Amino acid sequence: MQYLGALLPRITRLQALVIGLAVTPLLLGGAGVIALLLFLMASGGTVTGAPEQPIAFDHSVHAGEAAIPCQFCHRGVVTEASATIPSVQQCMFCHGVVATDRPQIQLLQAHWETNTPVDWTRVHRVPDHVRFVHAPHIQAGLDCATCHGDVASMSEVRQVRSLSMGDCQGCHRENSASLDCATCHK
Amino acid sequence: MSSAHEASARATAVATLGETIPTDAEVTPLDGRRWGMVIDLDRCTGCQACVVACQAENNIAINEENRVLERRAKTWIRIERYWEGEFPNAKARFIPVLCQHCGNAPCETVCPVWATYHNPEGLNVQVYNRCIGTRFCANGCPYSVRYFNFWNPEWPEPLNNQLNPDVTVRTKGIIEKCTFCLQRINRARVTSKNEDREIADGEVQPACVQSCPTTALVFGDLNDPSTTASRLAESERRYTLLENFGTDPSVVYLKKVDPHVEIDHHHGHHAETAGKHA
Structure with missing residues (x-):
């Protein structure tokens, strides 16, 4: 309670104790809130829950039970920047005949018949000043699950890593990949 | 950017953030390339194709008339025009000026947040999300090729x-400048790596180089003696802009100086005096 004595020279010891007991939790609470805000700022990207999709596509059925390789649908991933979302036509290669009686598949077939794309909700997004290119990561032998988590067991895909700059850099440092800003920032 | 300044900045950064800051040795050097450009002024016709190509490639906002009058127009590459001679015998001379990607860049040492730095391939890189808009770099640049965003582009x-x-x-409030079309360099790097080969000479062409109808602009690795750019850079016509500043630019200009041309001694004398006063 030294600081109170300095601020208010004529205060008694009891008064100082009472004021101290009342004010200290407030100060600690404030510091706690500030620390929490700083932590949230420093932690960068947020890991969000699974967004709702227009069609309840289940990765655990396709990538899990049926064990279809990721590249079968996400065809750009080996050679392009973007892994690419398959077109309705590609879904229809199978779903022209497979499980045509289910309501979710009939939603898909409606898109096929009306010649409209499915408006999927994007799950993973890096900021606009970052250019992430899938190809070199796959070529380097990284598993998709390294960044995307165990998608084969997810009914609804959600982001599992922060994908913040520190997240990328940690991995780049471990694998002696480039740490030059210009490699990722555009 | 070296020695005492860097050491003390690094010590501060380590004290704040712990041992997560990479040293220069850890920032992976990429093959010792030095990207550079050779501009042949004897070929340049001042057509401005490079300027238009650059605006389109690099999402540069349109310079309306009042932006130009306010001297806040942005052109990562511009054509400077000089007149030679008096009216009936006047000749226009052109110099395309872009970021010189100096080896010893005055802009890099003045940035308080390291938003501009020299990368291992000899590029002067502007990291937009670090920039806080002090504009020290633009003031430090003797070539006036750094542009401040006074507005959000539309x-x-x-x-x-x-x-x-x-x-x-x-966005508003940050500095931007020529990147030597970094996105094209990065694309060539990924493509060549996927195909397990080196980047070929001429594979990377910035938008200005690609669009030049007289091939006055040539881009390439100046450290590799086999590239067209490095061979041209050895020409006896070579010079660099404001050579006496010692900025070591990566842009080399070629211009034949005709020894038989009449020199205006009166004006020449004036220029010399002005130089001494400056």
Whole structure:
């Protein structure tokens, strides 16, 4: 309670104790809130829950039970920047005949018949000043699950890593990949 | 950027953030390349194709008349025009001026937040999300090729639909400048790595180089003696802009100086005196 004595020279010891007991939790609470805000700022990207999709596509059925390789649908991933979302036509290669009686598949077939794309909700997004290119990561032998988590067991895909700059850099440092800003920032 | 300044900055950074800051040795050097450009002024016709190509490639907002009058127009590459002689016998001379990607860049040492730095391939890189808009770099640049965003850029319909997705749209309050079309360099790096080969000479062409109708602009690795650019850079016609500043530019200009041309001694004398006063 030294600081109170300095601020208010004529205060008694009891008064100082009472004021101290009342004010200290407030100060600690404030510091706690500030620390929490700083932590949230420093932690960068947020890991969000699974967004709702227009069609309840289940990765655990396709990538899990049926064990279809990721590249079968996400065809750009080996050679392009973007892994690419398959077109309705590609879904229809199978779903022209497979499980045509289910309501979710009939939603898909409606898109096929009306010649409209499915408006999927994007799950993973890096900021606009970052250019992430899938190809070199796959070529380097990284598993998709390294960044995307165990998608084969997810009914609804959600982001599992922060994908913040520190997240990328940690991995780049471990694998002696480039740490030059210009490699990722555009 | 070296020695005492860097050491003390690094010590501060380590004290704040712990041992997560990479040293220069840890920042992986990439093959010792030095990207550079050779501009043959004897070929340049001043057509401005490079200027237009650059605006389109790099999402540079349109310079309306009042922006130009306010001297806040942005052109990562510009054509400077000089007149030689008096009216009936006047000749126009052109010098395309872009970021010189100096080996000893005055802009890099003055940035308080390291938003501009020299990368291992000899590029002077501007990291937009670090920039806080002090404009020290633009004041330090003797070539006046750094541009400040006084506004958020806007494009009239339908030009807003032709933005290049590989280039950030820069927001209000930050500095931007020529990148030597970094997005094209990065694309060539990924492609060549996928195909397990080196980047070929001429594979990377910035938009200005690609669009030049007289091939006055040549881009390439100046450290590799086999490239067209490095061979041209050895020409006896070579000079660099403001050579006496010692900035070590990566842009080399070629110009034949005709020894038989009449020198205006009166004006020449004036220029010399002005130089001494400056």
